[in-house]
Amino acid sequence: MKTPKETRAVPRDTRPKRRTGPGETVVRHGVPVSGGLAAGPAYLVLPQEIQVDERQISVGETALEVRRFRLAVRRARDEIHALRECLVGDTDETGLKVLDAHLRLLEDQELLKSVVESIRRDHVTGGASLRSVFQKMINAFESAGTEYFRARSADIRDVKRRILKHLDGNQREGSIIPEGAIVVAPELAPSESAVLDPERVRALITDHGGATSHAAILARSRGIPAVAGLGDLSHHITSGDWILVDGNHGVVVVRPGREELKQFAARERRLRRHSAEVRRRQSEPCVTRDGHPVKLLANIESADDLDKVIASGADGIGLYRTEFFYLASSHLPDEEGQMRAYRQVLKRMRPRPVTIRTLDVGGDKFASYVGTSRANNPFLGLRGVRFLLLHPDILRTQLRAILRASVHGTAQILFPMISSLEETREVRRLVEQVKEELRQEGHPFDERIPVGIMIEVPSAVTMADFLARESDFFSIGSNDLIQYTLAVDRGDEKVAHLYDPFHPAVLRALQKTVEAARRAGIRVTSCGEMSGDPYGAALLLGFGCSSLSMSPPCLAEVKDLVRRVSMTELRNLVEDALRRPTGAEVRQVLLEALRPYIGEEASLG
Amino acid sequence: MTEQPVTVSNYPGIHLHPADLFVRKAAQYRSEVWVSNGELTVNGKSIMGVLLLAAETGTVLTIRAEGPDEQDAVSGLVDLVASKFGEEKK
Numbered sequence: 001m002k003t004p005k006e007t008r009a010v011p012r013d014t015r016p017k018r019r020t021g022p023g024e025t026v027v028r029h030g031v032p033v034s035g036g037l038a039a040g041p042a043y044l045v046l047p048q049e050i051q052v053d054e055r056q057i058s059v060g061e062t063a064l065e066v067r068r069f070r071l072a073v074r075r076a077r078d079e080i081h082a083l084r085e086c087l088v089g090d091t092d093e094t095g096l097k098v099l100d101a102h103l104r105l106l107e108d109q110e111l112l113k114s115v116v117e118s119i120r121r122d123h124v125t126g127g128a129s130l131r132s133v134f135q136k137m138i139n140a141f142e143s144a145g146t147e148y149f150r151a152r153s154a155d156i157r158d159v160k161r162r163i164l165k166h167l168d169g170n171q172r173e174g175s176i177i178p179e180g181a182i183v184v185a186p187e188l189a190p191s192e193s194a195v196l197d198p199e200r201v202r203a204l205i206t207d208h209g210g211a212t213s214h215a216a217i218l219a220r221s222r223g224i225p226a227v228a229g230l231g232d233l234s235h236h237i238t239s240g241d242w243i244l245v246d247g248n249h250g251v252v253v254v255r256p257g258r259e260e261l262k263q264f265a266a267r268e269r270r271l272r273r274h275s276a277e278v279r280r281r282q283s284e285p286c287v288t289r290d291g292h293p294v295k296l297l298a299n300i301e302s303a304d305d306l307d308k309v310i311a312s313g314a315d316g317i318g319l320y321r322t323e324f325f326y327l328a329s330s331h332l333p334d335e336e337g338q339m340r341a342y343r344q345v346l347k348r349m350r351p352r353p354v355t356i357r358t359l360d361v362g363g364d365k366f367a368s369y370v371g372t373s374r375a376n377n378p379f380l381g382l383r384g385v386r387f388l389l390l391h392p393d394i395l396r397t398q399l400r401a402i403l404r405a406s407v408h409g410t411a412q413i414l415f416p417m418i419s420s421l422e423e424t425r426e427v428r429r430l431v432e433q434v435k436e437e438l439r440q441e442g443h444p445f446d447e448r449i450p451v452g453i454m455i456e457v458p459s460a461v462t463m464a465d466f467l468a469r470e471s472d473f474f475s476i477g478s479n480d481l482i483q484y485t486l487a488v489d490r491g492d493e494k495v496a497h498l499y500d501p502f503h504p505a506v507l508r509a510l511q512k513t514v515e516a517a518r519r520a521g522i523r524v525t526s527c528g529e530m531s532g533d534p535y536g537a538a539l540l541l542g543f544g545c546s547s548l549s550m551s552p553p554c555l556a557e558v559k560d561l562v563r564r565v566s567m568t569e570l571r572n573l574v575e576d577a578l579r580r581p582t583g584a585e586v587r588q589v590l591l592e593a594l595r596p597y598i599g600e601e602a603s604l605g
Numbered sequence: 606m607t608e609q610p611v612t613v614s615n616y617p618g619i620h621l622h623p624a625d626l627f628v629r630k631a632a633q634y635r636s637e638v639w640v641s642n643g644e645l646t647v648n649g650k651s652i653m654g655v656l657l658l659a660a661e662t663g664t665v666l667t668i669r670a671e672g673p674d675e676q677d678a679v680s681g682l683v684d685l686v687a688s689k690f691g692e693e694k695k
Contacts (some may be wrong), residue, residue: 098622100623100625101624101625102620102621104624104625104629104652105621105652105653105656106651108628108650108651108653109651110651110654111651111653113653114653133653136657137653137656138655140657140659141620141656141659142656143659144618144661145661146617146618146660146661146662148616148617149617149618149620149661149662152617152620152621155619155620155621155622156656330686334689377652394616404632410680527662
């Protein structure tokens with residue numbers, strides 16, 4: 001008999017073997033959904049391909065088939081009860097709620113009756129019958145109008161899969177994740193992510209999904225570094241492969257070579273050193289060598305992130321994403337609830353500014369919510385402000401909440417996905433309308449609250465001069481701007497290598513945007529991943545961004561850079577970079593110019 | 606028999622978790638409960654039924670009950686939907 005040690009999926013010698021796995025080192029960029037660095041052996045969680053036995057059965061077999069089905073349902077229930085046990089006492093109840101609802105479906109008498117009747121009437125197997133009964137529910141969901149609602153059929157599929165697995169008879173033991181593993185999956189079903197154990201799981205990487213999937217939300221609330229939207233990366237990974245995960249930048253390295261390992265170790269050391277230093281340096285001003293102050297701001301999703309923000313010494317919140325609210329609860333958050341949340345953040349940050357972005361749904365957000373049908377072209381579809389203008393009631397509630405909270409600190413409103421002046425005017429008109437309502441009702445608010453727009457669509461760049469005259473500030477959403485400018489979906493493996501923040505076209509777009517803002521006398525900040533990357537940050541500052549907003553863990557590194565360089569150097573660097581005709585040459589210029597400041601440890605990208 | 610229409614106002618609509626809350630509430634009443642979305646009418650005490658309604662935000666549902674506490678059942682369930690499924694327990 002084998003000893004337990006030998007059956008472990010992870011080699012006991014956890015040092016990476018050189019070139020063991022098939023294939024070479026793979027570096028892949030995805031969506032950073034939960035911060036932190038981690039290295040460890042891969043553990044693949046693959047959706048079990050379940051064969052449904054489709055044959056007709058004889059009348060004599062039906063009784064047995066019904067028994068088999070009932071047993072499978074009971075086992076599925078037991079399994080959920082067991083999973084539930086692991087979560088009881090968790091402060092975060094998201095996982096429990098998922099499992100409770102699954103349990104209700106497994107206990108639904110009408111559902112069980114339908115399946116049993118179909119077995120008896122149509123002489124089909126339990127699996128086939130179950131599938132057709134579930135398919136009706138799934139079809140009903142899939143015919144829904146909104147993407148987000150359609151995506152919610154994931155839960156129903158998840159329950160179906162669980163019963164089928166037990167019907168199958170040869171179901172594998174529910175996967176026990178080896179300690180210290182990096183969980184690799186095409187995507188995680190809601191019930192699978194519900195039970196991710198932070199004690200065992202060192203990091204989580206998935207092919208699909210975005211920052212608002214169940215898995216992402218849970219990873220963040222449990223402090224597990226995670227990267228999503230990695231294309232088909234799981235196909236290139238075998239359990240046991242050594243993996244490096246950078247949850248701050250969304251970079252994953254599979255089977256790293258000596259060079260990547262060295263860099264990663266250096267990065268980990270730096271990060272540790274930084275976190276020790278950062279407290280000491282928190283009070284030091286963030287100014288360049290030649291005395292130009294730079295504001296470093298933080299991106300957050302909820303008030304839970306504030307401790308990290310305060311610890312990082314950020315000068316404010318440059319991007320407060322509000323999608324989390326809408327996902328974390330089963331209903332549209334009401335005005336009071338939102339107001340309380342905004343107030344909490346504003347009070348805590350006071351007098352530092354907090355930029356609240358209105359609901360930004362669509363694209364990679366709800367669209368990629370675990371495994372479902374998508375709009376044909378979600379990135380070109382109903383996203384950001386387009387969604388809000390179609391649902392003015394949702395926007396109105398959110399604006400009322402923001403405005404009412406605005407008396408408790410320094411708030412700013414930011415609208416995503418603006419692609420025309422009409423949209424800018426329309427949202428400003430709505431803001432004024434809501435202000436008037438509040439005045440009538442006697443609610444106090446900040447009369448001079450700045451209203452800004454995201455610059456993330458090429459048409460907004462092209463029209464930046466006009467937009468700047470009717471906006472209080474710009475915020476450059478570099479991730480989307482790069483994707484739209486280069487027509488590259490970073491989640492698509494075949495073209496992901498074309499995603500290049502240093503493409504000359506991107507540089508020109510940045511220049512045009514900042515220039516338009518400068519002429520109109522408004523502020524420009526940037527809140528994409530580029531801001532948190534030292535090279536990207538150098539460029540953005542050189543162009544003239546007055547502040548940069550990034551995920552809190554990136555702050556230390558960028559601050560370090562700011563304090564070492566001079567603004568004159570950065571401006572010269574930008575001028576030089578703008579003269580280069582290819583991305584590779586721009587990179588070369590950046591590497592050389594910044595080598596003295598960023599050192600041997602280049603960012604993983 | 607008592608019946609009353611109600612508009613689904615939670616976002617994005619009645620998916621698995623709100624459906625769970627709905628049938629749990631419906632189970633508290635002795636009356637039979639039926640819910641309709643247009644042509645389709647389902648048993649309001651069955652989560653499968655409620656899911657089949659595929660009731661997105663903005664859908665108008667008709668809640669119907671028949672039995673000893675039919676009025677309470679209808680008003681209780683209408684309130685639940687209208688209140689966007691209430692505040693979730695903390």
